[in-house]
Amino acid sequence: MPTAMPPGRLITIEGIDGAGKTTLAQALASQLNHRGVDVRVLREPGGVAAAERIREVVKDPATRLGPRAEALLYAAARAQLVEEAVDPLLRARAVVLLDRFVDSSLAYQGAARGLGVEAVRAINEFGTHGLVPDRTLLLDVDVRVGRSRARHRDPTRDRLERERDEFFSVVAAAYLELWRRDPRRVRRIDASRPFHTVLAAALEEIADLL
Numbered sequence: 001m002p003t004a005m006p007p008g009r010l011i012t013i014e015g016i017d018g019a020g021k022t023t024l025a026q027a028l029a030s031q032l033n034h035r036g037v038d039v040r041v042l043r044e045p046g047g048v049a050a051a052e053r054i055r056e057v058v059k060d061p062a063t064r065l066g067p068r069a070e071a072l073l074y075a076a077a078r079a080q081l082v083e084e085a086v087d088p089l090l091r092a093r094a095v096v097l098l099d100r101f102v103d104s105s106l107a108y109q110g111a112a113r114g115l116g117v118e119a120v121r122a123i124n125e126f127g128t129h130g131l132v133p134d135r136t137l138l139l140d141v142d143v144r145v146g147r148s149r150a151r152h153r154d155p156t157r158d159r160l161e162r163e164r165d166e167f168f169s170v171v172a173a174a175y176l177e178l179w180r181r182d183p184r185r186v187r188r189i190d191a192s193r194p195f196h197t198v199l200a201a202a203l204e205e206i207a208d209l210l
């Protein structure tokens with residue numbers, strides 16, 4: 001009997017701004033590449049042309065956006081990314097490393113913007129036809145540390161980064177709640193440690209999927 005091909009995997013990376021998601025995604029991709037895994041890194045909002053244009057709108061400090069429009073724009077960008085890139089890659093049995101996904105909207109728009117996690121979950125279920133990651137790596141870092149890293153990286157703060165520290169404390173608490181509710185999918189990683197330790201922990205948390 002032919003051996004079954006491994007299925008595609010969707011692994012998402014979450015955390016507040018400055019938690020180290022993008023650096024981890026790149027490092028994981030290069031480690032997995034070395035092992036011969038077909039891996040693709042995508043980011044949200046963005047990853048495909050229409051979603052990159054939405055990214056410009058939502059990040060622009062000059063754009064006036066209410067919480068509902070903001071949530072719908074993130075969900076629209078996500079819907080296009082899933083249809084145009086994530087679904088085809090998963091069908092081709094690739095490992096997709098996604099820098100932010102639905103959990104970002106649950107934490108930022110659902111909790112911090114006060115729209116309600118369940119309402120935001122519903123529009124995203126519609127947008128993604130209910131696609132759920134195989135695993136989510138939650139990079140947990142102190143809000144002040146994350147914010148100072150993000151500021152250091154890019155002193156010109158975007159529309160979201162201009163929010164006050166309290167906004168990000170609510171985001172961080174919401175992420176921890178998502179982890180508590182579904183620790184099988186969401187794995188919390190202490191991202192205040194040296195990067196090689198964080199990378200090793202991340203590899204351990206996804207080892208069973210590869």
Ligand code: TMP
Pocket residue numbers: 017043044045074100101102104105106108109160161
């Ligand atoms: P980043 O690419 O620098 O992480 O920027 C994305 C910003 O958008 C970041 O501040 C978090 C925010 N965001 C949301 O508020 N909701 C979402 O669903 C996503 C994907 C990002």
